[in-house]
Amino acid sequence: DVKVTQSSRYLVKRTGEKVFLECVQDMDHENMFWYRQDPGLGLRLIYFSYDVKMKEKGDIPEGYSVSREKKERFSLILESASTNQTSMYLCASMRPGQGNIQYFGAGTRLSVL
């Protein structure tokens, strides 16, 4: 079974803090994704990475950056957290050419106070 692990289930941060959300997958997948989930808006893609050190902006990249130094790890960075970044963050991984099946972590619920 594919395992995607997000390092924190819940995080509480203060406005202006730098926040790191970590995601690790154990299936050697090339592609990894960060989504934000808000009620009534579904999942919105923040960034995705198709290889080590490669990244592409998604639909809502503003206020976020990412890092992929190793194939198994994909980090989402909030440079200066703001209250409107309070949300559920989901990481996913996928092997290209196998039908777009994405495997998800359990999510990190971030509160910015």
Added chain:
Amino acid sequence: AQSVTQPDIHITVSEGASLELRCNYSYGATPYLFWYVQSPGQGLQLLLKYFSGDTLVQGIKGFEAEFKRSQSSFNLRKPSVHWSDAAEYFCAVGGNTDKLIFGTGTRLQVFP
């Protein structure tokens, strides 16, 4: 534009009743279609997928979905709902890129 529409935000059914969750999509290429389920506080789990072939696909937990190209639909069904099916359900479409487009979700509530 590529999009997925789940017209029902919230559905309530009695345990044992049948269920149909609606999904319509707009996609410029041959679609791959998915249904995911999210239990409270959890990530998304794949219920079923359609790539090609038989338009009626079976998934886990007794769910099935039917692809209707003429209606651009991929509705999810279950003949008899269990209380443990209470969750949020997401339809998604992909195919010509590595990305998926998700609907806004349908929250299912099950009454005993």
